[in-house]
Amino acid sequence: MAPAVVVVGAGVIGAAVTYHLARRGARVHCVDRADRPAAGTTEAGFATATAYRRFPKAYFELNQAGIAEHAALAGDSAPWWHRTGTVAWTDDESFAGYLAQLAEWGCPVERYAADGTSVVFPASGPVAFLPSEGWIDAVAFTRHLLDRAVAHGATLALNAEVTSVSGGVGLADGRRIEADVVVNAGGSAADEIGALAGARPFLGPPRRSLIAHLLVDGDPLSCILRAPEVSIRPDGPGRVVLRSDRVDRGLPPRSGTPDPEFVKDLLDRAARVVPSLGTATVRKASVVDARCARDELPSVGSLSAVPGYYEAVASAGVTLAPLFGKALAARIVDGEPDALVDVFTPDRFEAAETS
Ligand SMILES: Cc1cc2nc3c(=O)[nH]c(=O)nc-3n(C[C@H](O)[C@H](O)[C@H](O)COP(=O)(O)OP(=O)(O)OC[C@H]3O[C@@H](n4cnc5c(N)ncnc54)[C@H](O)[C@@H]3O)c2cc1C
Numbered sequence: 001m002a003p004a005v006v007v008v009g010a011g012v013i014g015a016a017v018t019y020h021l022a023r024r025g026a027r028v029h030c031v032d033r034a035d036r037p038a039a040g041t042t043e044a045g046f047a048t049a050t051a052y053r054r055f056p057k058a059y060f061e062l063n064q065a066g067i068a069e070h071a072a073l074a075g076d077s078a079p080w081w082h083r084t085g086t087v088a089w090t091d092d093e094s095f096a097g098y099l100a101q102l103a104e105w106g107c108p109v110e111r112y113a114a115d116g117t118s119v120v121f122p123a124s125g126p127v128a129f130l131p132s133e134g135w136i137d138a139v140a141f142t143r144h145l146l147d148r149a150v151a152h153g154a155t156l157a158l159n160a161e162v163t164s165v166s167g168g169v170g171l172a173d174g175r176r177i178e179a180d181v182v183v184n185a186g187g188s189a190a191d192e193i194g195a196l197a198g199a200r201p202f203l204g205p206p207r208r209s210l211i212a213h214l215l216v217d218g219d220p221l222s223c224i225l226r227a228p229e230v231s232i233r234p235d236g237p238g239r240v241v242l243r244s245d246r247v248d249r250g251l252p253p254r255s256g257t258p259d260p261e262f263v264k265d266l267l268d269r270a271a272r273v274v275p276s277l278g279t280a281t282v283r284k285a286s287v288v289d290a291r292c293a294r295d296e297l298p299s300v301g302s303l304s305a306v307p308g309y310y311e312a313v314a315s316a317g318v319t320l321a322p323l324f325g326k327a328l329a330a331r332i333v334d335g336e337p338d339a340l341v342d343v344f345t346p347d348r349f350e351a352a353e354t355s
Helices: 012-023 057-074 095-104 138-151 187-197 260-273 275-279 317-334 347-354
Strands: 004-008 027-031 086-088 128-130 134-136 155-157 162-165 168-171 176-178 181-184 207-215 224-226 231-234 239-243 281-290 299-302 309-313
Touching: 004 012, 004 162, 004 168, 012 027, 012 138, 012 309, 012 317, 027 138, 057 134, 057 317, 095 128, 138 155, 138 317, 162 187, 181 187, 181 317, 187 281, 187 309, 207 260, 239 260, 260 275, 260 281, 299 317, 299 347, 309 317
Parallel strands: 004 027, 004 181, 027 155, 086 224, 181 309
Antiparallel strands: 086 128, 162 168, 168 176, 207 239, 207 281, 224 231, 231 239, 299 309
16 A cells, blocks of 8 residues: 655655655655745745756766756746756866866856847856746745645644644644654754754754845846855746845844845845846845754655654755655655666764764
């Protein structure tokens, strides 16, 4: 008989796992303590499908496969998938070497003819175009996956906090859902859920990021930009999203509403790349705390020490969700291995703790 599975978390990863399990015939229940899907990191992130600057090679290949899975799921067109490509350059001399490595790894990468209409490109040095990449409306994508999962027989319970994990899950309101398998897709809360199952902790400390959503005149960008000081992407008509590792490094230790000086710093950096953004209106700016595995790589698959317990956690969860969903469903329902995904086994943290 098809296994009964509880997926804890209705973010983009939990939704993808739920969808693929339901398609394979599992009896699957997705539960989330929030009052809506995608309420965790999924609705707060930058949401590009990218393999840019992903190391080591196995992780780059995983992200490339994630992008391909998005394209396959979206088919000819899907409202959440925007295959715009990424234009990238840096201010360090190693960039040409990095582009050569990308090409060697089989990544489609082109030299970008920087004609500089609305973007200020560097005076010298290569500018690359990665045509297969894109950005995703992560909330719409998550909702779509859950709708499709429910159409395949899955159930979704919101306002349903998991407070125990054993032979299924117990919820804060006293209900129980019996299951053969529990998948921890709890994102930044994965250690809390894992502890309920008797699993070891594996997350690193929270990483803080400032994300700004802008209203702009027209559509100044046709693709994702990765500039040295800032990343910028389109977000639908008249909208743009910004973030910057360099700004994030200086953020004070609190999430929520950012100090205006950091928002201004982010905007200034963006306006040096796309001058028209200097007059944009900030629609929303927030500081997000998110946690991932302490080695910053995914933890996906079963944990040998806890029978029936699986993890699906990643720092590039938007890119990887559909791939993880497909691989975990194949593993849980039909016992099929996945050479790309299985490298990132949750067992590696167990081994590190006992050695
Ligand atoms: C600034 C920033 C930029 C990013 N940019 C990108 C990018 O460009 N590309 C990319 O691929 N990724 C990016 N990411 C990462 C990506 O957003 C996340 O990896 C992804 O959203 C994680 O999805 P998730 O489903 O694992 O977690 P979440 O969306 O956090 O979902 C976890 C869910 O679990 C639920 N939950 C937790 N505990 C319980 C419990 N006890 N009971 C029931 N439910 C529970 C929560 O309510 C939550 O809804 C970015 C992240 C940030 C912060």
